[in-house]
Amino acid sequence: MAQRKPLGDLIAETPKLIVDLAKAEIDNLKSEVAGKAKGLGVGGALLAVAGVLGIFLISWLLYAGYEGLNVVFVPWLSALLVSAVLLLIVLILVLVGIGSIKKNKDFNNLESVDSIKDDVNMVRGLGHAADGSDPLDDLDRDGFGPRAAPASPANPSSTNGVQR
Secondary structure, three states: OOOOOOHHHHHHHHHHHHHHHHHHHHHHHHHHHHHHHHHHHHHHHHHHHHHHHHHHHHHHHHHHHHHHHHOOOHHHHHHHHHHHHHHHHHHHHHHHHHHHHHHHOOOOOOHHHHHHHHHHHHHHOOOOOOOOOOHHHHEOOOOOOEOOOOOOOOOOOOOOOOOO
16 A cells, blocks of 8 residues: 655645646647647648649640640640649649648647646636536546546536436
8 A cells, every 4th residue: 555645745745746737738738739730731731732733734734735726636635634634633632731731720629728727727626627517527436537428518417327
């Protein structure tokens, strides 16, 4: 069995623990923002490549039109086929790039920020949620481990099979 610490030692350790918690939360936030920024960078790079290929596409279409007007034969048809392939590549890159940007553009719902809010609310004595709920509501009926799922907002009296 672990030895219990005296109250004075616990109180003395509190400032260090709070500082360590703040540093850990800031590190977590930094890594989360870096991940989002990386996703935005990948999306932007894909859009840049699509833009460059779009320039090539225009040149091929111009070449195809030129060949088609000068000599109505096989060379212009092959140039149109190359243009169609470039157009397909450009469309794929644009769709993937836009999808990546849409997926990573929302900086409002960062888990680190929610965790910091929970920490501040715990220090203020409000519990884990900003609505002032009891932090013990997160535990199952035995007081050990988390509950399976929180009560639904539509039915706040629901305890998901956990009796109180």
